[in-house]
Amino acid sequence: MAQNMNEHTVPSDPQELSTAILDLWVEWVTNNNLQLHPGQIRQLEAAIRTNIAHAYRGQRIPHTPTGIRTLSPYAAGQTIASARKKSGVTEITKLSSNEHAVGPSPQAKDTVSQLLSELHRYPEVQHRDLHEALANHHGLKKNQFFIGNGSNEAIDVLTRIHQPPGAVGVISRSSFSMYRHFLRSNGVLCVEVALNGMQQDRMALLEACRKEGAAFLFLTTPHNPTGEVLSEKALLEVLDEVGPGTMVVVDEAYGEYAEPHPDFSPAQKLLERYDNLVVLRTFSKAFGLAGIRIGYAMSNPSIIQAMDQTRQPFNLNRLALSVAQAALEDVGHLKETVQTNHTERIRLRTEFINLGLQVPDSGANFLLVQLGVPGKTITASLSDKGILVRDLASYGFPDAIRVTIGTPEQNTYVLEEVRAALEVEK
Ligand SMILES: Cc1ncc(COP(=O)(O)O)c(C=O)c1O
Structure with missing residues (x-):
């Protein structure tokens, strides 16, 4: 390709042109003894390919960089309103987004x-x-x-x-x-x-x-x-x-x-x-x-x-x-929040472990619970009861759910329903 360029024949295909420019650039970097990180090389390669592809395509709106074109919007958990509609349950127990158990001061x-x-x-x-x-x-x-x-x-x-x-x-x-x-x-x-x-x-x-x-x-x-x-x-x-x-x-x-x-x-x-x-x-x-x-x-x-x-x-x-x-x-509200969460997290973790589940130690207002069965299945059973927890498949844990620490009553409820859902799966 580099030879073609020297002979003043510019490839008509954008892929070929990108490769030709990259070849020339690699030759130049090598001849000049430049040290580049792999990330810099990949970035430059992406920039050359994207820009040439766009130039060939003419005026494209929006002219979006590759990094953005391949992104997906944030997949937020279900809202209380949509969970109500889906489950028919009025009182939704939302333990899917690591929100506060009772709300602000x-x-x-x-x-x-x-x-x-x-x-x-x-x-x-x-x-x-x-x-x-x-x-x-x-x-x-x-x-x-x-x-x-x-x-x-x-x-x-x-x-x-x-x-x-x-x-x-x-x-x-x-x-x-x-x-x-x-x-x-x-x-x-x-x-x-x-x-x-x-x-x-x-x-x-x-x-x-x-x-x-x-x-x-x-x-x-x-x-x-x-x-x-x-x-x-x-x-x-x-x-x-x-x-x-x-x-x-x-x-x-x-x-x-x-x-x-x-x-x-x-x-x-x-x-x-x-x-x-x-x-x-x-x-x-x-x-x-x-x-x-x-x-x-x-x-x-x-x-x-x-x-x-x-x-x-x-x-x-x-x-x-x-x-x-x-x-x-309101320092008092914060202190109480932290203390209640701490006590409830320890209780809930112990109870999940007593069910034979693996639950790593946590310092937050949630627990990762390894179920030994697909998280999706248990998430769906809980959702029918109006309980929302997070299925962790997208985080790379297909057999786990993330449960936010709620009020003591909510925690007892989620525990009972996880136990019941696991019984069905046995
Ligand atoms: C690790 C982590 N960082 C940041 C945030 C987002 O926080 P904020 O609501 O302040 O944008 C979250 C929310 O879930 C989170 O889990």
Whole structure:
């Protein structure tokens, strides 16, 4: 092909032209003794093929990058309304999305009615009050917080602001799907590493980072869906080994729930030592505010500044800003939430284990339950009774379900119905 090009005969087929250009490029890289990471080579190859294919196709609308074209929208669990309709059961027990068992602090709820007369006003653009409240809550500086429309927005913005050429992000294969989603949406190649049993394989993740010259490494503690908690030793092992050019994102969406767990160590303690560390938290879980969409990232001021430079001006609505602040102030509600969850998680895990099931230790508000039969079957039986749990086939665990810790009554109910559904399968 390269010869054809030298002879000024440009191939008419887009595939052949891409290959010819790649051949020339490889020759040039080799002749110039350039060292490139496999991720950079793959990225360039994808760019050449996509651009040439598009050029041949003429004006295509939308002219969507390959990374986005192959994405699927987020597959959220069933809503209470659709579950009611499907099952005919009025009282739905929703334990499928790791939501709060009882909802937000009463103080946070009261804030909503006070705000109704101000809905025609734009929200405060710099989130000053909430920055201050978060700084006090975590003992950090105000300029160490990026507040977003859910921690999802922080993941989106982070993967947009760190774009070295040929950027690659490394994640665990069975983890929160939004890491992959936003890496690829923002043109970063996503490399996935299998779990080692029920644990994030730190050595294999580090090896992938080294091999790819990774721009990002995502860790989750407690991990979704296994519940695995990372100790300080585990975090240090990664942060000390990974290169300084790799942004290490530690997602602690369930961090508050993990406080009583003996191994859990909040990664924010390490922010002072590692400039490449970003810690994610959210109001969606232990604060019970999933519906209002607010979460945040903690990092060094230069990463935070870059994030703020690219976000939408009014990314947080008035309700979210005020309700989150009220929730943060109600320390009692948070403490009670965490304690009840801890007690109930231990009880439910013990009871599932007594049924002969395997349930890894969890620091979160959910349990991964290995059933020994397809998760789909049990999910369907529970759904007929108005109980929603998460089938984990898409996470790579076809024989498991994820059960959110609910109220004590809900937990007893789900336990009884899992037992009954398994009896039928025997
Ligand atoms: C690990 C993990 N990170 C982040 C999120 C999303 O949080 P948010 O609602 O703040 O966008 C979830 C939600 O389920 C999650 O499981």
